[in-house]
Amino acid sequence: MPQRKARRRACPTKCFGYTADCHTERYGKMLLHCSPCNNQQSFFHACGHRSCHRCQHHDTVKWLERQTQKLLPVDYFMVTFSLPYQLRVLVWHHQKSLYSVLFDCAVSTLKQFGVNDKNLGSEVAMTARQCQNHVTSDTNTIEGFFAHFTKSKKACACLQTLW
Known part of the structure; x- marks a missing residue:
């Protein structure tokens, strides 16, 4: 794990070096010369x-x-599904299967919410993304492991009438 941690931190460090030296001598310079006025x-x-x-x-x-x-032309909402910290060790060791279950449950919950909600009363469309890079501490240990899912849902109330 220390090798992976070092590899992961190298990119932001390298990126900072590039951007900190932006518009400096490190990347060379261009010299403009005006012949009539001899200005440089x-x-x-x-x-x-x-x-x-x-x-x-x-x-x-x-x-x-x-x-x-x-x-x-619809309202957009962001919904986040998180797991309790007590499940971190279990999820850490069974990520593929448990994230799949979390994903399925989140989609099912949002679909049911859209149909049953007084204001929406329709099917919801959604895009989903797994955010694996959220770590709550500097260490890459099981205690510092944190993951959540974000559902960006588009509430489409009468799709046929809008388009």
């Missing part, structure tokens, strides 16, 4: 790292705009 200006190159807020801000904004255009 130098600009340092960007790191171009995907996590750099200076390099990727414009691309991120464009991506968010594209994603927003894809949204359906």
Whole structure:
């Protein structure tokens, strides 16, 4: 396990190094020279790292705009399903089967909630994601293991009338 932990932490450390040196001499510079006035200006190159807020801000904004255009004209909700800490050891040793059960129960619960709820009274659509990278402590031990599921559900009340 220590090797895995070291490998996992190397990426954020490397990423920080790239972004901290963005627009510095590390990535070289461009020298602009104006012949008529003999003026010179130098600009340092960007790191171009995907996590750099200076390099990727414009691309991120464009991506968010594209994603927003894809949204359906319905209300969106986020629901999180978590397991109690008493089950951590059991889940740690049987992750595949127990996460599958949790997933099935979460989907079933949301579907039943959508049909039975006074306000919704319809079928709910959902996307689901398993978040494995949430660790509550610095150690990668069973005691520090934490996982949850997030359901992002789209409440579609009369699909036929909207589209």
